Amino acid sequence: MTIHPTGRADVNRSAILAHLGAHGPASRAQLARALSLSPALMTQLSKDLLADGLILELEHQPSQGGRPARMLGLVASAGSAIGVKIADDHVAFVEVGIDGTVLRTSSEQFDPSASTMLADLAQRLRAFITGGGDIPLLGVGVGVPGDVDAQGTGVVNAPSLDWTNAPIGAVLRRELGLPVLVENNVNALAVAERLYGLGRHHDQALVVTIGTGVGAAIMLDGTVVRGSRGGAGEIGHMPVDPEGVRCRCGNRGCLETLTSESALVRIARERGVIGPAAGIAALRDAAAAGDPEATRVFSEAGHQLARAVAGLVHVLDPEIVIVLGEGTADWAHWSFGFEPAFRAALMPARRGVPVAVETWQDDRWAQGAAALVLATPFDAEGLTGEQGRLVRRRLVEQAAGGGDTA
Amino acid sequence: MTIHPTGRADVNRSAILAHLGAHGPASRAQLARALSLSPALMTQLSKDLLADGLILELEHQPSQGGRPARMLGLVASAGSAIGVKIADDHVAFVEVGIDGTVLRTSSEQFDPSASTMLADLAQRLRAFITGGGDIPLLGVGVGVPGDVDAQGTGVVNAPSLDWTNAPIGAVLRRELGLPVLVENNVNALAVAERLYGLGRHHDQALVVTIGTGVGAAIMLDGTVVRGSRGGAGEIGHMPVDPEGVRCRCGNRGCLETLTSESALVRIARERGVIGPAAGIAALRDAAAAGDPEATRVFSEAGHQLARAVAGLVHVLDPEIVIVLGEGTADWAHWSFGFEPAFRAALMPARRGVPVAVETWQDDRWAQGAAALVLATPFDAEGLTGEQGRLVRRRLVEQAAGGGDTA
DNA sequence: TAGAGTTTGTTTACTCCTGAACTAAGCAGA
DNA sequence: TCTGCTTAGTTCAGGAGTAAACAAACTCTA
Numbered sequence: 001m002t003i004h005p006t007g008r009a010d011v012n013r014s015a016i017l018a019h020l021g022a023h024g025p026a027s028r029a030q031l032a033r034a035l036s037l038s039p040a041l042m043t044q045l046s047k048d049l050l051a052d053g054l055i056l057e058l059e060h061q062p063s064q065g066g067r068p069a070r071m072l073g074l075v076a077s078a079g080s081a082i083g084v085k086i087a088d089d090h091v092a093f094v095e096v097g098i099d100g101t102v103l104r105t106s107s108e109q110f111d112p113s114a115s116t117m118l119a120d121l122a123q124r125l126r127a128f129i130t131g132g133g134d135i136p137l138l139g140v141g142v143g144v145p146g147d148v149d150a151q152g153t154g155v156v157n158a159p160s161l162d163w164t165n166a167p168i169g170a171v172l173r174r175e176l177g178l179p180v181l182v183e184n185n186v187n188a189l190a191v192a193e194r195l196y197g198l199g200r201h202h203d204q205a206l207v208v209t210i211g212t213g214v215g216a217a218i219m220l221d222g223t224v225v226r227g228s229r230g231g232a233g234e235i236g237h238m239p240v241d242p243e244g245v246r247c248r249c250g251n252r253g254c255l256e257t258l259t260s261e262s263a264l265v266r267i268a269r270e271r272g273v274i275g276p277a278a279g280i281a282a283l284r285d286a287a288a289a290g291d292p293e294a295t296r297v298f299s300e301a302g303h304q305l306a307r308a309v310a311g312l313v314h315v316l317d318p319e320i321v322i323v324l325g326e327g328t329a330d331w332a333h334w335s336f337g338f339e340p341a342f343r344a345a346l347m348p349a350r351r352g353v354p355v356a357v358e359t360w361q362d363d364r365w366a367q368g369a370a371a372l373v374l375a376t377p378f379d380a381e382g383l384t385g386e387q388g389r390l391v392r393r394r395l396v397e398q399a400a401g402g403g404d405t406a
Numbered sequence: 407m408t409i410h411p412t413g414r415a416d417v418n419r420s421a422i423l424a425h426l427g428a429h430g431p432a433s434r435a436q437l438a439r440a441l442s443l444s445p446a447l448m449t450q451l452s453k454d455l456l457a458d459g460l461i462l463e464l465e466h467q468p469s470q471g472g473r474p475a476r477m478l479g480l481v482a483s484a485g486s487a488i489g490v491k492i493a494d495d496h497v498a499f500v501e502v503g504i505d506g507t508v509l510r511t512s513s514e515q516f517d518p519s520a521s522t523m524l525a526d527l528a529q530r531l532r533a534f535i536t537g538g539g540d541i542p543l544l545g546v547g548v549g550v551p552g553d554v555d556a557q558g559t560g561v562v563n564a565p566s567l568d569w570t571n572a573p574i575g576a577v578l579r580r581e582l583g584l585p586v587l588v589e590n591n592v593n594a595l596a597v598a599e600r601l602y603g604l605g606r607h608h609d610q611a612l613v614v615t616i617g618t619g620v621g622a623a624i625m626l627d628g629t630v631v632r633g634s635r636g637g638a639g640e641i642g643h644m645p646v647d648p649e650g651v652r653c654r655c656g657n658r659g660c661l662e663t664l665t666s667e668s669a670l671v672r673i674a675r676e677r678g679v680i681g682p683a684a685g686i687a688a689l690r691d692a693a694a695a696g697d698p699e700a701t702r703v704f705s706e707a708g709h710q711l712a713r714a715v716a717g718l719v720h721v722l723d724p725e726i727v728i729v730l731g732e733g734t735a736d737w738a739h740w741s742f743g744f745e746p747a748f749r750a751a752l753m754p755a756r757r758g759v760p761v762a763v764e765t766w767q768d769d770r771w772a773q774g775a776a777a778l779v780l781a782t783p784f785d786a787e788g789l790t791g792e793q794g795r796l797v798r799r800r801l802v803e804q805a806a807g808g809g810d811t812a
Numbered sequence: 813t814a815g816a817g818t819t820t821g822t823t824t825a826c827t828c829c830t831g832a833a834c835t836a837a838g839c840a841g842a
Numbered sequence: 843t844c845t846g847c848t849t850a851g852t853t854c855a856g857g858a859g860t861a862a863a864c865a866a867a868c869t870c871t872a
Contacts, residue, residue: 012859029819029820029821038859038860039822040823040860041859043821043822043823044859063819063867063868065818065819065869066817066818066820066869067821067866068867069819069820070821147755203634204633220626220633227723227724228725229755230723231720233721234720234721237720239713239717250753251750251753254753310645311644311645311714311717312721314640314644315640317632317633317636319634345657347640347643347656347657348656349635418829433851435849435850444831445850446854447828450828450829469839471838471848472839472847472850473838473850474837474849475850475851476850476851
């Protein structure tokens, strides 16, 4: 049974798996270059992984002038992860295969402020897990709109959910007996972006989300920045307008009071663009129908966002700004205010920074949470702590039943 | 001669030296804990370093309940580094021993916009080097007020010096035949702060400087963030006031137009606090003498700075904010506006972040530049590239002449 | 069709580093 | 003073990883 003489979970072994999942099949030589490992080690590790049944050899690739490469691919059924997105009125679940494909999804009503919240969440999760196939489950990733002290412990502070020091990591872990990684939802999204999206090509990126709230995540050297207490990326409460509206955090003129969904609705109502009881849908419809007052609401928000983001581009010097979130559906209107203000607010040396807006799908939040689990193999420094190690061990052990070498 | 069988420069070996330099003598066990190395390895490495004459065994330390520790200390004469600070009207040199002590300093008039600037700088540096003792020189660190694409190559863009793609790294390296590390001056200061200052106790810090300009450096996980092109930390051009004065970068209301030395002077003149030809000294004197209008100039700048810094504290979630720079001499006046505005602008979860103002000495900038060299041993990931490797190799080789084992 | 050149992948010898078991050297209490 | 406890430091076996030489498998050119 013990294929690997040492019991130690091997970081590189699973880094290979993660790379194959994120970028598709690759040759040993390509992997060695991508992961900065020696070809010699790649030979060794791929031998192990083949024996374990976690990867398989694919067809040869046409020669590039030398010996043709034999591609290695993931065995998709080697594992999967579950992603959970917690919002203030529902939870979304998604199961994602080790190769990054979404296997199934589910979305349910949920009251995060209920006293039975934790038990309720565990019960729904268990139900979702039970409904799955027989692919070995590596772990659960949870994305929450708040600060997470450390992914491993998973203690959450989320004012918008009424959570103070909610120990959801520990509880879910105990209830499910699986590794559980908890993280701020925007950070989780940034991890997914790094693994499957534009972040693949950029080591330094600023990820900005617009939608219910406004958020950001900072990616430096390919790693998402957490800050001292997991609170990094909080742009919603950057002070923007000293004379502004009072924010729920107690201050005046936070960015959130100008660019969040509820802020847009408030402003639109005040100006009579939509009725006093109408919501964001009405505003969207009006803008889509060409109402100049409605588009103005969006473009002004874009203007404010642009100034704040420009400040961060100065300070962080990213290669790219990536905009995500439900709000991107209306980006055409935002953009009208964002683009000129953004370029104007940048100093010449930064003016070339590209802003990319990715098309948004509804399960992206939950997918991001699942990516937390699937990305742990990349986490060579052990930022995800014990839970990350557990995920890696499960990955290797799941396959141990199959192989058996001399 | 070849004490170490392999020619490879050893990162850990010099990490030990850097730690001893920064924190003073330590036992093998303490070092192993601090550097996350196994006690076994510490035994091995300390044996080597003792044989090389780079460290020595000191007295025993009183027992902590167990076997008393035998302390290890640096041999101060094992090496030194030169730090260079380039300002728009002078250069400052400083030689710093491997244990962090300043050995000698020098400051000279200098015109960075002259066409002979590079040759001039090299010549002055050579003169300073020649004037030194016989401690082996490990390398030269240069701090510049601008963006540095990579410490190793040392190509600098510094609008305030009129430098565009100035290849000072390559030129100095060729002229001096020494490893040369070039870095933004605030980032260099942050490295020094990490090595010798408050940064020793904090892995996540935001370093803010006030003085001629206003700057910042971001320390995450003990490493100074450089951004995609070495421009991270640029807060001077964060947009603050849309209606503000035009800045030299072309925009309106950059932070710099409200908080730099020249901005303070401009504002003070406009208000008649000082004469139309008077400078910062006059403003300082007036404030020191208790002129309420003069102190107001400072406190208003403090107010503006506070709002920008608060925004960054939200986004970066540091453990501490460290304020440095010539301007800290007047911090008492700044503070009057800074403190209330800072606390007020923070959301509750961040309100506890401490702000530390360190006493400022004139040669700190140049000392910071020297720290670039002395810190390379910590740079296990090789961020400083080839130049860092060269420094490490010099350190080990300098000592090779002395020792000789069996 | 016989090299020459190129890229992929393997083998081998060796270094770096760790875990585990051990010794060394103090303290505190019976 | 003996026994146990704690911390410091060493030894040793072995795993992880690398560099360098090599083998393999193709293309291109003459």
